[in-house]
Amino acid sequence: MFEVRHRGSRMLLQLVLALMTLPFLLPLVEMVKGAFAGVGFQNFVVVWQTGVVPTFFKNSILLSMSVIALVYVGSMTAAFGFSKLRIRGKEIYFWMMIVALTLPEVILLSPLFVTFTKLQMYDTLFAVILPLAALxxxxxxxxxxxxxxxxxxxxxxxxxxxxxxxxxxxxxxxxPLTRPIASAIVVLTLINAWNSYLLPLVFLQDRSNQVVTLLPQFFIGQYSNDQTKILAAAVMTAIPTTLAYVLMQKNFERGLSAGALK
Structure with missing residues (x-):
């Protein structure tokens, strides 16, 4: 870790950091502006009046909490074994597992579809929870x-x-010493699980099982594409993950930096 001592260097660093955040901040600003375009807050009322928002949020919460639980238990125990226990061939197993990071979701759709159909798990939350946790x-x-x-x-x-x-x-x-890295893993897992789109789109057909990322479908049709309602749904979808990050920001940043370096 380095420290910037001169005032000019600090100002330059702050300017550079501010410029680096613009590509990420501007789309968010435009999303919020678009959500209030036209009739303003009425866009959110129309989204709520679809009648599926509570169900979709409930399913997303259940899906996210389940994935977090599986990933937390699996990562804490497996990392303990890889790091602290004497296991023959553990480095081979570790790098075989890391190869899985190169697998995109899309190439797994066909085998997962066949597997879940045979197990009669298609169109259930398990068909999304298990692959998300594994990935x-x-x-x-x-x-x-x-x-x-x-x-x-x-x-x-x-x-x-x-x-x-x-x-x-x-x-x-x-x-008890793993709270920082656990916070980082929980936040990252929550964001990825909550924002998952491809797997729910393919494996969740019944509306009672669908999640918040599929909410914009109500405003996209063959002859219609209501962008203000889509953006309002996106803003509503983003609120829980934003709050989770704000509440766990300190531990998240400590854990992520500690977990990235030996």
Whole structure:
């Protein structure tokens, strides 16, 4: 970590950082402006009057919480094994798993469709929850493992001397120290799960199972494309993830920086 001491350098750095945020900030500003265009707040009222907003939000919350739970448990335990336990061939397994980061969702659609159809899971939330969790686990484990590598092994050695076994080491010694990286993993997983579009579009056909990212479909037709209502739906969809990031920002940034560096 470096420190900028001169006032001129600080001003220059702030200017550069401000310019770097513009490509990300301007589309958000235009989205909010477009959501209030025309009849203003009435756009949001029309979106609510579709009658599906509570159902879609409930399904998105259930989907996101389920994916977060699976990714959290899987990443915390797997990263502990990869980092702190002596397992034969663990580096081979680790890099085989990391290869999964190169797989895009679209190439998995056909095999997933066949699998879920045979298991009678098509058009259920499980058909989206399980693939989303599996796709996010490799990166979460990578971050968590790097964080675990920074935890001194002497803590484990001292606990072993006191008679603790491996589950007790993990639960009482290691896991309480992982709050920063856990916050980062939870926020990243929430954003990816909440904003997922392709998998819900393909695997969720019944309206009672659909999620908020499919809400704009109500304003897109063969002869219509109401952009103001689409943007209003997008703003409503973005609120929960924005609040989650704001509330967990400090731990998220600490965890992400710690998990990215050894």
């Amino acid at each position: 996010q686990l490799p990166f979460a484990i990578l971050l968590a493992r790097n964080f675990y590598d920074g935890i001194p092994s002497e803590l484990m050695d001292a606990s072993r001397i006191d008679g603790a076994n491996v589950p007790q080491l993990f639960w009482h010694v290691i896991l």
